[in-house]
Amino acid sequence: MDGEIKVFGGSTGKLFAQRMCEYMGIELGISEVIKFSDGNLFVKAGETVRDKDVYLVQPIGLNPNDEFTEILFWMDAFKRASANSVTVIIPYFGYAKGDKKDEPRVSIRARVCADCIELAGADRVLIMDLHSPQIQGFFKKPVDHLFALPLLCEYVKSLDFEDFVVVSPDVGFAKQARNYAAALKAPVAIGDKTRKFHDERAEVLQIIGNVEGKNALIVDDFSISGGTLVDLAEGLKERGAKRIFACLSHLLLSKSGAEKVDNSPIELIISTDSIEHPELSSQKIKIVSVAPLFAEAIMRIHNRESISSLFDSVPDKVLQYSIGIKNR
Structure with missing residues (x-):
């Protein structure tokens, strides 16, 4: 496989790509990214493709405009260098929040990004836990949508955390919360959240479901300000919940x-390495690597094998690389 497949990392994806290559037993491709003083980006592959x-x-992720533009330049560079195929791996797709035209005179930003990535040369897209799953339909090329849920649930199972209820912060995430609850064999509660403005402030109005005397596991795709998580945790405490943990697909x-x-x-937040956050430090944060999950997916794609089984469970090898435990 080493002679046919080549993995490269962009400026903020290199460490994730390196973890993938370690899982696959191959060398990371040599790449160079320069950001000039005027803000212009330059990308170059240091070996033949x-x-x-x-x-x-x-x-x-954290620098979405530069990171998105860099993807376009990389797609063009690889296509002009006669690559057989180019797959872009986007562990976190930040513009997924712009998935609809819900008020006048606004852009559907996720659709614009999808069009640009395809026009630049992407043959396939590999992504995880989209804010809105229907964004897969914005692409005309194949999109493989992975989920952090199996890995996060396996880590939760390894903890001393019993008799708990899975809590969704709002109705919008309730369906995914039920998937967590099914995997963990736990009941579900839902927060009633409202957001009045285009900012990161949301208000939790009430909690639907019984949490009194139970531990609580809050689940969500991401949090930026931490406001909703903390407000919900305080609301759970007021309603008699005991220990409170949280699972986030992406750590922003x-x-x-x-x-x-x-x-x-909140005692602990369990999240993934879909975004590199070198300056973030907290004893309450545990990172589970999803790089082996992506590596397993691209090996199966490359070998023309199905990846659908990865949507619900992950192989022992992935678990051992990611969190050091065996599948149950």
Whole structure:
């Protein structure tokens, strides 16, 4: 496989790509990204990709505009270098929040990004836990949508955390919360959240479901300010919940958000490495790597094998690489 497949990392995807290559037993492709003083980006592959199946790893995360633009330049560079195929691996797709035209004179940003990525040369897209799953339909090329849920649930099972209820912060995430509850064999409660403005402030109005005397596991796709997580945790405490943990697919917490969590009733946040967050430090955060999950997916794609089984469970090898435990 080493002679046919090549994995490269963008400026903020290199560490994730390196973890993938370690799982697959191959060398990470040599790449260079330069950001000039005027803000212009320059990308270059440091080795031949002619007739290779190329995989580029780059999240659209904490610096979304630069990261998105870099993806376009990489797609063009690989296509012009005669790569056989180019797959872009986007562990976190930041513009997924712009999935609809819900008020006048606004852009459907996720659709614009999808069009641009395809026009730049992407043959396939590999992504995880989209904010809105229907965004897969914005692409005309194949999209493989992975889920962090199996890995996060296996980690929760390894903890001393019993008799708990899975809590969704709002109705919009209730369906995924039920999937967590089914995997963990737990009941579900739902927070009633409202957001009045285009900012990161949301208000939790009430909690639907019984949480009194139970431990609580809050589940969500991401949090930036930490406000909803903390407000929900405090609301759960007021209603008699005991220990409170949280699972997030993507860790976007700001520094102030992490401070809120540190001073909140939340004991632990379990999240993934879909975004590199080198400046974020908290004893309450546990990172589970999903790089082996992506690596397993691209090996199966490359070998023309099905990846559908990865949507519900993960192989022992992935679990051992990610969190050091065996499948149950």
